[in-house]
Amino acid sequence: MKATIRDVAKLAGVSVATVSRVMNKKGYVNSETEQKVMKAMKQLQFEPNQMARGLAGKRTKTIALILPDISNPFFPGLARGVEDIAQNNGYTVILCNSDDMGVKERSYIEVLKKKYVDGIIFATNNLVREDLERMEEARIPFVMLDRAPNMESGCVIKVDNFGGAKTAVEHLLEAGCKKIAHVYGPQELVTAKERLEGYEEVARQHPWYTPTLMIPGDFTIDGGIRAVDALLSKHPDVDGIFAGNDLMAVGVLKELNRRGISIPGQVKVCGFDGVNLTEITQPELSTIAQPIYQIGELAANKLIERINQSSSHYETVELGVSLIVRESTQKA
Amino acid sequence: MKATIRDVAKLAGVSVATVSRVMNKKGYVNSETEQKVMKAMKQLQFEPNQMARGLAGKRTKTIALILPDISNPFFPGLARGVEDIAQNNGYTVILCNSDDMGVKERSYIEVLKKKYVDGIIFATNNLVREDLERMEEARIPFVMLDRAPNMESGCVIKVDNFGGAKTAVEHLLEAGCKKIAHVYGPQELVTAKERLEGYEEVARQHPWYTPTLMIPGDFTIDGGIRAVDALLSKHPDVDGIFAGNDLMAVGVLKELNRRGISIPGQVKVCGFDGVNLTEITQPELSTIAQPIYQIGELAANKLIERINQSSSHYETVELGVSLIVRESTQKA
DNA sequence: AATTCGTATGTAACCGGTTACTATAAAATA
């Protein structure tokens, strides 16, 4: 039924080794022989069985993308970037949702090893050094997103959270804000931490700066809502809010709207991430946009590069972010 | 290094066949022998190589999900439902974006065949009968979403678009609308078609009904914006809009907002799908919600069922939708 | 002229499981 390499070999009158060589363009093959083999492959509609290749050659042309939750609006764009590059290079992507739980991530890694994936992209933050070392031992190339650059191998891709946060606060200042609060995300996440540091860096230089202007949030819409609640009780006169991510910014917007506080009239709001959501809120949300899709592309490209060359030296790439000014921070 | 089935067999003092039987709980194995084997597996930390299993047994414990674009807010929830069920059953999910292009879908199917995926879920609409027949020949179980039930095998999962659309229009009527328009989606899609039919079914019975109240859209935000444009030029007195999906509803909302038309005061808007976006618009959007996550779960469950029993008789499941009333259709 | 090397191809082992088939003893049935 399905043609195998031996069928091709027989039809072409050569050995399986030769056919394999032709397939993989590896080793010496006379060009005439090559033509014969190619013709036989066409004729039989030969499609190499990936399972067999995987078993024999330890290559599956499959990579995995482990992320917290594809439902989180940050990740679809990223996943799309990864998938597009993967596809262009003949790779297929396995999607894994970890809910940011270390256990799930680890169990996934085990499964993926058994399936011989060629590499893994982590958009999560719960793996400890030990896990990564285990990856290296198993010789599975990997790329990580938003990690602190503190390991001896692996590849980390991150954006300039610190700089982006500074830009956000400066932008709010320029828009006329006299007292700017920051709703920060979980401090276990480097991203959240760096953004908070960026805020402080700029805020500290102003007389209105005070620690109670920094409100904890959890990177969710509800977190943004609660934060506004907490913030306004202490600082009813705040006129600028920089949210640690867009989801919280949306929450902030919702709660301000609910309270009848005009945006950007009374309070200006700026988010961080640049997810699509920011275009559909009312008012539209200014934000520090990460090149989400490109991050996905880059991650996939780096991973594939590593798979091919198994150059496992440590490498970190930092991408820039860009301020997108929309209604929520319009000057009076 | 990595323990194989033969290592286990040797250590347990049995044959590989017996080990295999223990692994798969298949055939007769004495319970004492089983214990010995289990112990040996533990001791060697034996992990069966999925590649080998796939090659020998034609089972890869992998399914694929082909959808137009994971960036479209409808799909992340669906993908999550699929992935959760897959994971619970020991399956892994390959994600494929087809951009709704038949060519890409077909090329993906070929790739997936070579990779021996155990089954495929299609959330796309470009495969013709011929493609599906090819799937059947290849004995790859599949489940489709939002398809017209017109084939002899395969499994289709859909929602009650017709009923949902009727509900939407009735809801707008009840909210006080005197002239309701419908922005419909691409008529190649059954979903769009059925929703349009639902609208007509109810609208036809009212004196204000006229074909020009039905505006074509393309299921995107921009499509919604353009539709409002077209609509208002012909019917400036429209006071209710039922959009064929949430994305267009968002566009409608945006454009109405831009024009300073109050919602729900002057015009009420209702969407369809129930994506998360509808909760963050201003005003929040009423919508006919599909049980998106559950559809994903159901699709995965059905597929796995089919994989196990290879019961390939045709089957179609229709799920209900539910009206979610929010601000955009509030009574005066 | 003898040796080495680059080109070209074949043989067969191997990757690590599954499973058809065979063998045997014990239990059930005739």
Add this chain to the structure above:
DNA sequence: TATTTTATAGTAACCGGTTACATACGAATT
């Protein structure tokens, strides 16, 4: 008691590729 049937376990072929190693030959080197 003879014949099936059931429980248990092993042998070896097979899935469909990859690749180390062997072979062969003309050209280049010594």
